[in-house]
Amino acid sequence: MEVSRIRALRGPNLWSRHTAIEAIVCCTEDELDIDNIPDFETRLRERFPELAMLRPAGHEEAVSMAQALEFAALGLQAQAGCPVTFSRTAKTVETGTYQVVAEYSEEVVGRLAFELAEQLCIAAIDDTPFDLGEALDRLRELDEDVRLGPSTGAIVYAAMARNIPYRRLTEGSMVQFGWGSRQRRIQAAETDRTSAVAESIAQDKELSKILLHAAGVPVPIGRPVLSAEDAWAAACEIDAPVVVKPQDGNQGKGVAVNLVTREQIEAAYAVAFQVSDEVLVERYIPGHDYRLLVVGDKLIAAARRDPPLVVGDGMHDILELVERVNSDPRRGEGHATSLTRIRLDEVAMARLAAAGLTPESVPARGSRVVLRNNANLSTGGTATDVTDDVHPDFAAQAIAAAQTIGLDIAGVDIVCDSVLRPLEEQGGGIVELNAAPGLRMHLQPSFGKGRPVGEAIIANIFADGDEARIPVVAVAGTNGKTTTVRLIANILGRQGLRVGMTTTDGVYIQGRRIDTGDCSGPKSAKNVLLHPDVDAAVLETARGGVLREGLGFDRCNVAVVTNIGLGDHLGLSYISTVEDLSVVKRVIVQNVTPETGVAVLNAADPMVARMAGSCPGKVTFFASDRNHPLMALHRAQRKRVVYRDRDAIVASGAGVEHRIALSEIPVTQNGAIGFQVENAMAAIGAAWALEVPWATIRDGLASFVNDAQTAPGRFNVFSYRGATLVADYGHNPDAIQALVDAIENMPSAPGSQRSVVISGAGDRRDEDIRGQTEILGGAFDRVLLYQDQCQRGRADGEVLALLQQGLLNATRTTEVQEIHGEFLAIDTALATLQAGDLCLILIDQIEEALEHIAKRLAEG
Numbered sequence: 099m100e101v102s103r104i105r106a107l108r109g110p111n112l113w114s115r116h117t118a119i120e121a122i123v124c125c126t127e128d129e130l131d132i133d134n135i136p137d138f139e140t141r142l143r144e145r146f147p148e149l150a151m152l153r154p155a156g157h158e159e160a161v162s163m164a165q166a167l168e169f170a171a172l173g174l175q176a177q178a179g180c181p182v183t184f185s186r187t188a189k190t191v192e193t194g195t196y197q198v199v200a201e202y203s204e205e206v207v208g209r210l211a212f213e214l215a216e217q218l219c220i221a222a223i224d225d226t227p228f229d230l231g232e233a234l235d236r237l238r239e240l241d242e243d244v245r246l247g248p249s250t251g252a253i254v255y256a257a258m259a260r261n262i263p264y265r266r267l268t269e270g271s272m273v274q275f276g277w278g279s280r281q282r283r284i285q286a287a288e289t290d291r292t293s294a295v296a297e298s299i300a301q302d303k304e305l306s307k308i309l310l311h312a313a314g315v316p317v318p319i320g321r322p323v324l325s326a327e328d329a330w331a332a333a334c335e336i337d338a339p340v341v342v343k344p345q346d347g348n349q350g351k352g353v354a355v356n357l358v359t360r361e362q363i364e365a366a367y368a369v370a371f372q373v374s375d376e377v378l379v380e381r382y383i384p385g386h387d388y389r390l391l392v393v394g395d396k397l398i399a400a401a402r403r404d405p406p407l408v409v410g411d412g413m414h415d416i417l418e419l420v421e422r423v424n425s426d427p428r429r430g431e432g433h434a435t436s437l438t439r440i441r442l443d444e445v446a447m448a449r450l451a452a453a454g455l456t457p458e459s460v461p462a463r464g465s466r467v468v469l470r471n472n473a474n475l476s477t478g479g480t481a482t483d484v485t486d487d488v489h490p491d492f493a494a495q496a497i498a499a500a501q502t503i504g505l506d507i508a509g510v511d512i513v514c515d516s517v518l519r520p521l522e523e524q525g526g527g528i529v530e531l532n533a534a535p536g537l538r539m540h541l542q543p544s545f546g547k548g549r550p551v552g553e554a555i556i557a558n559i560f561a562d563g564d565e566a567r568i569p570v571v572a573v574a575g576t577n578g579k580t581t582t583v584r585l586i587a588n589i590l591g592r593q594g595l596r597v598g599m600t601t602t603d604g605v606y607i608q609g610r611r612i613d614t615g616d617c618s619g620p621k622s623a624k625n626v627l628l629h630p631d632v633d634a635a636v637l638e639t640a641r642g643g644v645l646r647e648g649l650g651f652d653r654c655n656v657a658v659v660t661n662i663g664l665g666d667h668l669g670l671s672y673i674s675t676v677e678d679l680s681v682v683k684r685v686i687v688q689n690v691t692p693e694t695g696v697a698v699l700n701a702a703d704p705m706v707a708r709m710a711g712s713c714p715g716k717v718t719f720f721a722s723d724r725n726h727p728l729m730a731l732h733r734a735q736r737k738r739v740v741y742r743d744r745d746a747i748v749a750s751g752a753g754v755e756h757r758i759a760l761s762e763i764p765v766t767q768n769g770a771i772g773f774q775v776e777n778a779m780a781a782i783g784a785a786w787a788l789e790v791p792w793a794t795i796r797d798g799l800a801s802f803v804n805d806a807q808t809a810p811g812r813f814n815v816f817s818y819r820g821a822t823l824v825a826d827y828g829h830n831p832d833a834i835q836a837l838v839d840a841i842e843n844m845p846s847a848p849g850s851q852r853s854v855v856i857s858g859a860g861d862r863r864d865e866d867i868r869g870q871t872e873i874l875g876g877a878f879d880r881v882l883l884y885q886d887q888c889q890r891g892r893a894d895g896e897v898l899a900l901l902q903q904g905l906l907n908a909t910r911t912t913e914v915q916e917i918h919g920e921f922l923a924i925d926t927a928l929a930t931l932q933a934g935d936l937c938l939i940l941i942d943q944i945e946e947a948l949e950h951i952a953k954r955l956a957e958g
Contacts, residue, residue, distance in 0.1 A: 099163045099223075100124040101216050106205045109620055110689045111648035112682055116184045116201040119171070119208040123187075125194045129163035135223060142166065142222040146230055149173050162187070163219060164196035170215035171200040171208075178237035180207060190672045197672065207241045247271060249287045249537040252552030260556060262566045263652055265624070275559070276566025277651075278598065278632035282559050287507050288534035289559060296504030297533040301346040303378050306503060306531055313502040315495055316527045318513075320380020326364040332379040333363050339382035341529070342366035344374035353472045356382050362452075369445070383513040383527050387473040388484070390493070390510040391540055391551060392500040394558040397493040399540035399549035400485045400517060406440045406469045406478030410461025416450065417442065417457040420469075428542075429478075437544060440478035446470060481539035483546030484517050491520035499528050507555060509535025569595075569634040570627075570651055571784050572686040575660030575706075576679075577833045578777045579618075579638050581804070581812045582660055585765070585781035587636045589798030593790055595633040598626035602638060602827075603810055603944055607631060614945075619643025623650030634788075641682045645671045649689060656787045657686040657713070658698040658780050662705035663832035668863055680705040690715040696787035698780055701728040701739075718787060720779040722772070724748070738786065740779045745769060749782055756792050758782070758799065765804045770843040771813065773836040774804070806952070811944040813840065818955055820933025825941055825951060829859055831869035837938065838877045847934035853880040855923045856940040858901050860892035867897060868904035875908025878938070880930075883916045884923035886942050921950050928954055 103122040111118065128134040132152070143149055150169050152161045165187045172185040184201040202208025214233045221228035246254060250271040257264050257275050265274045271286040283290040288297075299305055307317045319336060322345060323329040333340045342363060343353040352373035354366035363379070370377045391399040408419035420440050423429070429437040440446075442457055446469040450456060453467070461467050473479040500508035514526025521527070540549045560566055569590070573583045580601045587599040591609070599606040600622040605613035607629055613622065618640035626635045627650070639649065662680050673679050687697045687709045695715030700706040702721040707728055710717045719732050724741040732739050738751030747763070749756045760769035763778050778799060785795045806814045811827035822844070828837050841852070854874050858867040874881060883901050885894075898916055905914055917923040920942055927937050941947035 099126070099129055099167070099216070099219065101167070101212070104209065104212060105646060106202075106208070107199075107648040108205070109648035109650055110652060110685060112645065112685060113186055113199045114184050114201075115652075115689065116182075117203070117205070117208075117648075118184065118199045118201045119205075119212055120197060120199045121167075121212055122190075123164040123167060123196045123198045125163045125196065127194070130194060131160035132163060132166055133160070138222055139166075141225055142170075142219070145222060145228040146170065146173065146218060148177055162196065164198050167212075167215050167219055168198045168200055170218050171198070171211045174214055174218075174233060174237060175200070175202065175207065175211045178207075178211075178234045178241060180204070180237070180241055191674050192672075204241055204244050206244055207237055210237060210240055244269065246273075247286065248541055249535075250284070252537055252541050253284060253287070253555050254552075256550070256552035256556040259553070260560070260565065262556070262560065262564075263627075265628070274628065275556075277570070277627040278568040278635065279596065279630060280564075280566045280568055281628075281630060282566065284555075284559075286534050287537055287555065289506060289555075291506050291559075292533060293504050299503050300505060300508070300531045300533045303343070303345050303530060307380075309502055310499055310528060310531075313498060315499050315502065316521055318381040318383050318527045318529060320378060323367070323377050323379050326367045329363050329367040329377065329379050330360045333357070333360075336379070336381050339384075340379050341382050342370050342377065342379050344370045345376035345378045346374050355472065356384075365448075380529075383525070383529065385513050385515045385524070385526055388512045388514065388517060389481070389535070389539060390488070390496040390512060391535060391537070391549075392497050392505075392508045392510055393551070393554045394506060395497060395501070396554070396558075397488060397496055398485075398551050398554040399483070400488050400493075401481040401539045401543055401546075402484050402517075403473035403475065403539065404480050404482070405473045406446075406480075408440075408461070408467050408469070410463055410465040410467065412460065412463035415458045415460050416455065416467060419461070419467075420457075428544075437480065438476055438478050440469060442469070445477075475536065475539050480544035483540070483543040483549065485540075485549055488517045489519055492517050495521050495528070499531060503531050505531065505533055506558065507535065508532065568627075568632060569656075569788050570654040571634075571636045571656040571658065571788070572639045572649075572651070572654040573637065573658040573660070573780075573784075574639045574641075574683045574686050575658075575700075576663050576666045576830065577828070577836060578660040578773060578780070579640075581765070581774065581809055582658060582777045582780045582784075583636050583638045584809050584812075585777060585799070585802055586658075586784050588802045589781060589785045589790060589795055590634045590636065590788070592798040592801065593794045596631050598629055598632035598635045600626055600635075600637045602640070616640075620647045620650030627651060639686055641673065641679065642671075644682050644685050645673070649685060651689075653689045653691050654686060654695065655691055656696050656698060656784045657690045658784050659683055659687065659700060659706045659709060660776070660780055661700050661703045661832065663703065664830070664866075664869075666830040666832075666862070666866070668866065670861060676705060680709070684709045684712055688712045688714070696783075698740075698783035698787065700776070700780070701726050701732070716787075718751075718783040720776070720783050722775065722779075738783070740783045740786075742769070742775055742779070747775070747779055747782060749786055758796055762796060763799045763802075765799075765802055767844075771840040772843070773840060774813065806948045810948055811941055813837070814948065816951065816955055818928060818937075819931060819958070821931040821935040821937060823928075823937050823939060823951065825939045825948060827944055828940055829870075830862070830866060831873060834870045834873045834940075838873055841877065841936065841938065844936065846936065850934040850936065851880065851932070852878045852936050852938070853882065853927050853930070854878040854938040854940065855882045855884065855927050856901065857884045857886045857920065857923075857942055858897045859886065859942075860897050864900055867900040871901045871904030872907070875905045875911045878911055880913045880927075881905060881908075881911050881915070882923050882927050883914065884920050885918055886920070920947060924950060925954070 105120045107118045168185045168187045175182045182201040186199045188197045341355045352370040387403045424439045429439045496510040509532035511530040540551045587597045600617045602616045604611045605617045618638040620643045623637045692714040697713040698718045701719035718738040720740040722742040740749045766774045814825045816823040
């Protein structure tokens with residue numbers, strides 16, 4: 099078994115909506131059926147007893163080694179605690195070669211699972227050991243390292259429940275919710291609206307106290323100190339037990355409470371000074387330690403925090419009691435679990451020593467041994483939910499404190515006897531405010547019920563019903579995608595929206611290109627959706643990106659499929675037939691927004707028309723022939739259709755009809771260019787689906803100019819010494835046929851000649867390369883063949899030979915010339931043009947070729 103080409107599908111893809119790892123697996127002849135390998139399944143199950151059934155009950159079909167790998171990769175993740183359920187193995191056209199797909203929740207974990215699954219299968223084949231426990235530990239540890247922490251995770255899950263899209267921006271806890279201009283960002287429990295000034299104030303405990311006291315919020319008296327001696331002096335001024343803590347600390351680090359003696363205070367100062375060179379001494383308030391979570395102007399949750407402790411049983415020493423407490427599966431290292439393991443570090447040892455105890459001491463039965471002065475969960479403390487018990491006036495003081503500091507999300511630490519009474523009545527006080535507070539004590543308290551704090555934070559960020567999405571139009575097909583994208587973007591721009599657009603020649607934001615090259619893949623789509631100045635996105639979605647990584651979005655408002663025809667790029671990535679290609683193009687249709695989304699489909703293309711059954715939303719059909727059976731049926735059902743009626747495009751549905759004259763759509767040249775009429779119909783269908791006003795749709799179509807600047811390489815027409823030049827990027831038989839049909843409709847003078855300059859992309863099938871010149875041979879007098887700059891895996895001269903073969907039975911062509919170099923071929927064609935002639939230049943390097951043509955035009 100050979101595993102190769104491992105890919106991460108990070109969005110909806112050919113196989114499912116799940117993120118997944120896809121691998122190409124080549125099996126030997128014996129591995130086509132694991133029954134050919136004696137005792138393989140038995141040995142596999144000995145090493146992984148929890149492995150799912152490799153074949154459904156009652157089925158006897160062969161199970162390949164690739165399928166065993168699939169089940170192992172998914173099963174290992176599931177046993178490690180990852181929430182995964184989907185996997186699949188598909189045969190390719192190559193015997194013994196399979197595409198194996200297994201869902202992942204974290205990409206690096208999914209990749210490791212595939213690696214371990216392969217090791218497991220090999221161990222079963224070779225009858226060698228495989229340490230399942232170690233493998234699962236590796237997966238769990240990696241998953242814990244990379245997955246979102248409990249606070250960030252709770253907010254993300256709440257957003258997902260509201261269909262708000264999210265994207266993790268870093269390996270940490272920085273997350274973007276929403277798209278484009280609707281986006282918001284968080285980092286853990288801190289939002290992009292959390293003021294940096296407010297956060298600084300919260301970190302400065304002395305300044306916080308001053309502001310809170312001025313606002314009438316009860317706080318303990320105290321002051322900053324400069325030395326151990328000054329700390330003792332401050333304690334004497336207070337004349338009561340004190341707390342010593344860093345002025346800008348967090349998570350309880352360096353905090354010591356209920357200190358009375360000079361030795362205690364000076365020792366606590368030394369510890370606090372290690373955390374911060376600014377130390378605070380303030381009155382110790384007796385009572386319980388409470389944490390209140392304030393979000394916006396609401397109290398969301400409250401918990402009583404108790405310090406880490408053990409309860410004696412008269413038999414075991416403190417060290418053994420700590421180990422017993424730490425055996426609780428809820429306790430772990432860091433913040434990934436609901437509780438943190440208790441540590442017998444120097445702080446705990448000092449606390450024991452103060453009580454006259456050591457780790458070897460055996461506490462009496464029922465006696466409580468406190469191991470720390472503070473009650474933070476991060477040091478092993480526990481939390482008890484008391485949200486339902488909080489007195490309204492008590493809650494009001496916590497909310498007032500957060501608003502005084504300016505925090506939109508705040509953890510308010512209060513020490514008092516009870517939350518059942520107002521704070522002032524019991525002499526309690528607010529001892530600290532925290533920006534980006536930890537949420538796990540409220541999500542999974544040690545005692546009591548968890549609170550929906552993630553939902554509360556999302557509700558504070560986004561209004562009810564707001565999914566933080568911008569309109570997204572995805573455009574797929576074999577030909578016409580780029581022009582259709584540009585038409586739709588122009589219409590939306592006329593509506594006043596700031597449009598982000600991806601095409602095969604770049605990424606555009608409000609008409610300004612910010613990236614160059616083929617940008618029709620998921621990375622470019624994600625970049626547009628990340629951009630804060632985008633109100634709507636129109637995304638050209640090519641097959642390559644879908645196969646390589648999946649979609650760059652979870653769903654779209656409108657999916658446009660222009661055509662499939664004879665297909666393109668066949669024979670690549672195991673897409674061998676037009677039917678295979680249509681399955682890839684269909685992915686955007688399958689991921690239309692349920693119910694409200696719309697698929698705009700070419701009714702005249704059977705492969706495209708069949709996609710209607712996969713659309714979870716509505717369908718708008720378009721075709722030049724209004725009487726096409728599908729169009730007629732759709733119209734009869736009062737559903738939306740767009741068609742050509744002589745000199746106009748008509749949009750009809752639900753008894754309403756809109757007519758736009760072709761003369762008002764310059765790109766169609768009064769309807770003479772048939773494929774541009776189809777592109778315009780597709781754009782109209784998409785704009786209609788987005789409820790763009792019809793006046794705006796007309797304006798967008800009328801203002802779209804199909805020149806080399808607006809739509810480079812898309813039927814750009816020039817005049818040169820009385821001859822007509824057409825530059826286009828057509829590179830497959832369907833595109834060539836559409837170009838020939840358009841040229842046949844263009845006026846020509848008697849005796850004029852037609853010439854064409856063409857090359858062929860080496861990554862097409864032989865028959866597709868030959869098919870282009872077979873069409874051109876019946877429409878052009880002179881054919882100039884040139885070799886592309888990049889042959890894409892072909893030998894030198896191989897593509898030219900195939901193009902020559904396509905001309906063997908040409909009915910019109912009388913002259914064929916081979917030229918090495920695109921620009922030289924263009925110059926050769928231009929040199930022989932006479933007034934009235936027409937020359938079609940099928941360009942390869944779009945920008946460079948158009949620039950070269952512009953230069954020749956300028957020279958006259």
